[in-house]
Amino acid sequence: xxxxxxxxxVSRPIRxxxxxxxxxxxxxxxxxxxxxxxxxGTLAKPQMALDxxxxxxxxxxxxxxxxxxxxxxxxxEGGGCGCY
Numbered sequence: 425x426x427x428x429x430x431x432x433x434v435s436r437p438i439r440x441x442x443x444x445x446x447x448x449x450x451x452x453x454x455x456x457x458x459x460x461x462x463x464x465g466t467l468a469k470p471q472m473a474l475d476x477x478x479x480x481x482x483x484x485x486x487x488x489x490x491x492x493x494x495x496x497x498x499x500x501e502g503g504g505c506g507c508y
Contacts, residue, residue, distance in 0.1 A: 470476050
């Protein structure tokens with residue numbers, strides 16, 4: 425007679441691996457939504473942008489990288505002396 429607990433413990437990871445893709449698919453599908461035409465104007469406002477000032481942010485990142493490159497915080501090169 426086989427030990428039922430041993431056979432059951434092997435099938436649990438297999439069942440889990442079968443359920444995970446369906447769970448992830450269901451999670452991804454629920455994030456989709458249809459936007460009504462009168463809501464598109466609100467979403468197109470500059471305040472709704474992820475980065476409202478992309479040029480300003482790029483310049484700040486460049487300056488920060490030039491000042492902090494010697495400490496190894498970012499992967500950009502620079503003198504690290506703190507000057508601009």
